Amino acid sequence: MKRYLTLILLLTFMSSIYSQKKELRTAKKDLDKGNFDKAEASINAAESFLSSMDEKQKGDFYLLKSKFYFGDGNPNTENLVSAVENFQKISSISDPKAKEFHYFELLNQLTTQSNNYNNNQQFSDASNSIYKAYEMSNDPYYLYVSASWSVQAKDYEKSLLMYEKLKSLKYTGIEEQFFATNKSTNVEEQFNNKIMRDASVKSKTHNNPVDKKTKSKYPEIIKNIAIIYKLMGETEKALKAITEARAENPNDLDLIIEEANVYFEMGNMEKFKNLLEVATKLDPNNAQLQINLGYLSAEVKDYKAATMYYERAIEINPEYIAAYLALADLILTPEVEINNEMNELISCNRSSCYDRYDELKLEKKKLYSKAIPYIEKALQLDSSNVNVLNAMSQMLSVLDRVKEAKKYRELSESLK
Numbered sequence: 039m040k041r042y043l044t045l046i047l048l049l050t051f052m053s054s055i056y057s058q059k060k061e062l063r064t065a066k067k068d069l070d071k072g073n074f075d076k077a078e079a080s081i082n083a084a085e086s087f088l089s090s091m092d093e094k095q096k097g098d099f100y101l102l103k104s105k106f107y108f109g110d111g112n113p114n115t116e117n118l119v120s121a122v123e124n125f126q127k128i129s130s131i132s133d134p135k136a137k138e139f140h141y142f143e144l145l146n147q148l149t150t151q152s153n154n155y156n157n158n159q160q161f162s163d164a165s166n167s168i169y170k171a172y173e174m175s176n177d178p179y180y181l182y183v184s185a186s187w188s189v190q191a192k193d194y195e196k197s198l199l200m201y202e203k204l205k206s207l208k209y210t211g212i213e214e215q216f217f218a219t220n221k222s223t224n225v226e227e228q229f230n231n232k233i234m235r236d237a238s239v240k241s242k243t244h245n246n247p248v249d250k251k252t253k254s255k256y257p258e259i260i261k262n263i264a265i266i267y268k269l270m271g272e273t274e275k276a277l278k279a280i281t282e283a284r285a286e287n288p289n290d291l292d293l294i295i296e297e298a299n300v301y302f303e304m305g306n307m308e309k310f311k312n313l314l315e316v317a318t319k320l321d322p323n324n325a326q327l328q329i330n331l332g333y334l335s336a337e338v339k340d341y342k343a344a345t346m347y348y349e350r351a352i353e354i355n356p357e358y359i360a361a362y363l364a365l366a367d368l369i370l371t372p373e374v375e376i377n378n379e380m381n382e383l384i385s386c387n388r389s390s391c392y393d394r395y396d397e398l399k400l401e402k403k404k405l406y407s408k409a410i411p412y413i414e415k416a417l418q419l420d421s422s423n424v425n426v427l428n429a430m431s432q433m434l435s436v437l438d439r440v441k442e443a444k445k446y447r448e449l450s451e452s453l454k
Contacts, residue, residue, distance in 0.1 A: 081106055097131035100124045105140060111147070115163075118147060122170050145171055149180075152187075161191035169200075178209045182255060189262065198266045204259050205279075211255035218244035256283070257292035264300045276300055291320050295327075307334060325355040329364060336368055344368055362416040363426065366409040376402050406433040417446075424450050 081103055088099060107113060107121035122144055131137050148171040155164035165187035172180035181200055188197035216235040219226050221243060229235035238244040260283040267276035280297045287293055298313035311334050318327045332347035345368060351361040376398050383395045413430050421427070427450035434443035 078106060093130040094132050097128040097137070098133075100127045101131060101133075101137055101140060104128075104144070108140070108143065108147070111143065113147070115151070115167075118144075118151065119170070122148070122174060126174065141174070145175060148174070152183075156187060156190075161187045162193060165191060165193070165196070178204060178207055179211060182209060182211060182259070185259075185262070189266075194266045194269055198263065198270075201259050201263045201266070205256075205263060205283075209256065209259065211252070213252045215250045215252060217248045217250060219246040220244055254292070257290065257296050260293060261296035261299065264296070265303070268300065268303060273304060289320060291317055291324075294320070307338060310334060323354050325351040325358050325361065328354065329358070329361050332361075332364055332368075336364075336371075341368060341371065357419055359416045359419050362412045362419075366412040366416070369409040369412070370405055373402060373405055376405075403437055406437055410434070410437075421449060422453060424453050427453070 081099075084099055084102075088096065091099065101124075104121045104124040107117045107124065109117060113121060125140065125144060128137060148167055152164045152167035152171070155161070155167060165184045168180050168187065169184040172178070172184060182204055185197045185200035185204065188194075188200065214232075216229045216232050217226050218229065218235050218239050226246075226248070227244070229238065232249075235244070235247055239247050260280055263279040264276035267273065267279065277297075277300065280293065280300060284290065284293050284297060294313055294317045298310050298317065301307075301309040301313065311331065314327055314331050314334070318324065318331065321327060328347045328351035332344045332351065335341070335344035335347060345365065348361050348365045348368065351358050352365075355361070380395060380398050380402075383391045383398075410430070410433060413426060413433075417423075417426060417430065427446050431443045431446040431450065434440075434446065
């Protein structure tokens with residue numbers, strides 16, 4: 039009797055295994071043929087045997103269920119989430135290659151979907167979708183993108199958690215890039231990988247191979263943490279985030295600049311200026327730093343220092359349009375007070391008022407004469423700025439340089 043019961047149990051067990059395999063095979067065939075209704079019935083039938091399956095069979099089952107929800111490759115959001123959730127339940131599987139292929143299908147669909155959301159300015163959905171890609175792949179790049187889109191969605195608390203995670207991972211996002219110059223066009227071109235670049239150089243279609251690295255995203259991450267804390271009214275935590283990062287990288291130029299920007303946002307101009315000066319010592323040929331120091335000096339009415347910084351920026355980069363316009367603007371600073379006084383004198387009928395008005399008018403002309411060469415240089419480099427063209431035309435008119443004023447006025451009108 040005992041042997042008989044054992045035999046029955048064994049036969050029942052064997053029958054169960056056979057049924058499991060049969061339903062899984064049937065589901066796979068139906069999915070391969072695109073018969074999703076039939077596949078659903080087979081998957082539901084197989085699910086009833088789930089508790090008795092071994093790990094590989096369970097993995098096979100969850101892969102099939104993930105493929106079912108993935109459908110024809112363009113699932114809606116709900117089905118895509120279900121596909122990912124079932125895929126994440128796989129711990130072991132009979133066919134690792136099939137799992138790997140489906141993994142890339144899901145990852146590609148998640149990134150495509152999130153990009154579509156982003157293009158439609160549905161930033162919260164974009165963030166959620168790309169975060170699923172991070173959960174699947176554990177690739178911090180997707181976490182970085184998700185955090186960025188959460189900022190766009192103004193979901194600061196969520197983005198802060200992600201940026202803090204990236205900070206703890208010390209994520210830099212630095213990538214190696216491969217370039218070579220096309221011999222026929224003499225243009226440097228980027229290749230997808232080193233093998234393709236080296237093959238092109240070997241075939242002599244390209245030369246001058248160069249390896250480059252992208253800029254680190256770490257300073258941006260720290261800056262965003264600080265900005266979010268500041269938006270939340272926690273300025274001490276904002277400064278702490280950057281202080282900690284700079285303690286690890288005291289000479290990191292990007293971090294110094296980001297710390298300076300935080301102080302600027304906080305209205306601490308002295309600290310902002312000190313940090314920019316530290317940055318200029320580390321990178322004395324950075325024209326942007328020089329002009330930033332110029333802006334700051336002008337703001338605190340240190341016009342001599344501002345002039346020095348603007349001129350230094352031009353010395354570093356003779357084609358730096360903003361520096362020429364900044365110098366012109368600096369020269370024209372007294373114009374506001376001159377115009378105010380001239381307007382007050384209009385209603386005065388005394389001869390002394392007339393004399394003073396003429397003096398101010400002459401001073402104004404002198405300012406224009408001094409500023410015009412810098413504006414001319416800026417327009418030589420870029421003549422598409424309508425506001426600058428109009429300002430130039432007006433100043434030349436005041437100086438009675440009628441033909442030149444007309445030229446700039448006509449150029450401005452042609453761009454409208």
